[in-house]
Amino acid sequence: MSLTLYNTLTRQKAPFEPVNPPQVGLYLCGPTVYNDAHLGNARGPIVFDVLTRYLRHLGYQVRYVRNITDVGHLESDADTGEDKMEKAARAKKLEPMQVAQHYTNSYRQAMAALGCLPPDIEPQASGHITEQIALIQEIMGRGLAYEANGSVYFDVPKYNAEGGLYGRLSGRVVEELLAGTRTELAGQDEKRSPADFALWKKASPQHIMRWPSPFGEAPGEGFPGWHLECSAMSRKYLGAEFDIHGGGLDLMFPHHECEIAQNEGSDTPGPGARFWLHNNMLTVNGQKMSKSLGNFITLPQLFGGDTGALSQAYSPMTLRFFFLQAHYRSPIDLSDDALQAARKGYRKLINGLRLLDKLVGEGEEVNSEEAKTEEVKGPPTPAQQLRNLAAKPFAFLDDDLNTPRAVAAVFDLLKRLNTLAAKPEELAEVGPAALAAAAAAYRTLVLDVLGLRDEPRANTEDLLGLTLSFYQEAKATKAYDKVDQIRAALKEQGIVIKDTKTGVEWAYSEE
């Protein structure tokens, strides 16, 4: 059984084979850093984190690239047409890059809390202006882009006339797009066709974020079009043909469609990625998240319980597990009930890890030869049944990263392990090898592949206080062996107890 993935480009599942095994190049469209990331923004990174983790588990060497968009996208709904980055900067009286840095930091913090491994390369659009200009020049060199008043546009009709397939990713027909275009928008007259999109925009005098460019009669300053960076940076770090490009369904058109056109229009023609993967969207209480509906929730707000739509705070791991319970290509609806259910399920899995410690001694060796499944005719032995249970989650992950079925299968495995823990006679029938293998699989699945980890809820100070109360009690009853025992145990933790006139205190050992 090998990994298959659903490719939006072909609209079907296909076996995944890397261009250059064992290397795998994966690019994910990252955040535009002008605001705190919201719940919907977390789904893609979590999905592709699991994919990255699973690919690594399968033995691939993954180069995971996730960009930071810090050159500003334009407000889609603003009548002013003001740049998002600049708008946020102006509102807070900050340098645009200060805004970008602030939200980049915030984003990284949230991603780390969600258990998402940091990307191997996290390129910033502002740091790749040169590459973007070079790509534009490649496209212009092939006659697929033209200048107009200092801006550069991609010539979609010409591209398609020369065999290009603009629209193939999103299943759109250019003629239909033209019919539905809002022609009243200003600036359309610069474009030869309404379907064309900007590769480079000339900056107006008040536009803050601007870079020199060779475009225009008197080369001036401007900024890159918003589809360009992903093409330029994915090519730079992963090559003209790489393995997987991910993003939210909302980016399929026009963003990814334009990226493909740009890649095809370059000097190294090709769609870029072989596999295009899209995660579906999130709704809150059955509706899309929007500020006007009052159900817009940022990640810091969720973790802090500062939301109007939910009754309480939910931890990063709760959110992660919640997302894993749905398939990435299905829409998912978030609500109090759903998150509370997810929290309990998540804790059940984590508690399972402690069960393993009890069942399998630390450091107990797994005999890999012995642990291999053997084909034997007749009814499966208890050991084989356990191994089958442990193998199922991986099989579901192979099927287009079906995390909900994988999670369900992990629960089945946990149930079996729980039963074994309660029934020594059945445990003996299974034998240590199969048990160790199953325990290792459980650990790998929960921690390494699904990326869940323990979120300690206990408060260290309170636990210490409890210990100190036992200490005082022992002392009061002159149970000095108990007293010494507590002192010794705490010392192991680097903590010393101090008896003072006013009471018992603790401090970190200075040794």
Next chain:
RNA sequence: GGUAACGUGACCGAGUGGCUAGGUAGAGGUCUGCAAAACCUCCUACAGCGGUUCGAAUCCGCUCGUUACCUCCA
């Protein structure tokens, strides 16, 4: 309006022609000083209406509902 998805039990969600996940909640039981956990049992659904089929939640059509996108532009 166009395009693409989706609508599953109290809730969240898998499944995609017959075998009908999993989590949470609820009911009962085992265990238990109390409690928790765990285990066992129960609650068995596929928006509506037609059609295809020996058989449909699963295929087709229509209706209703939800969601996403419909390009960048001062």
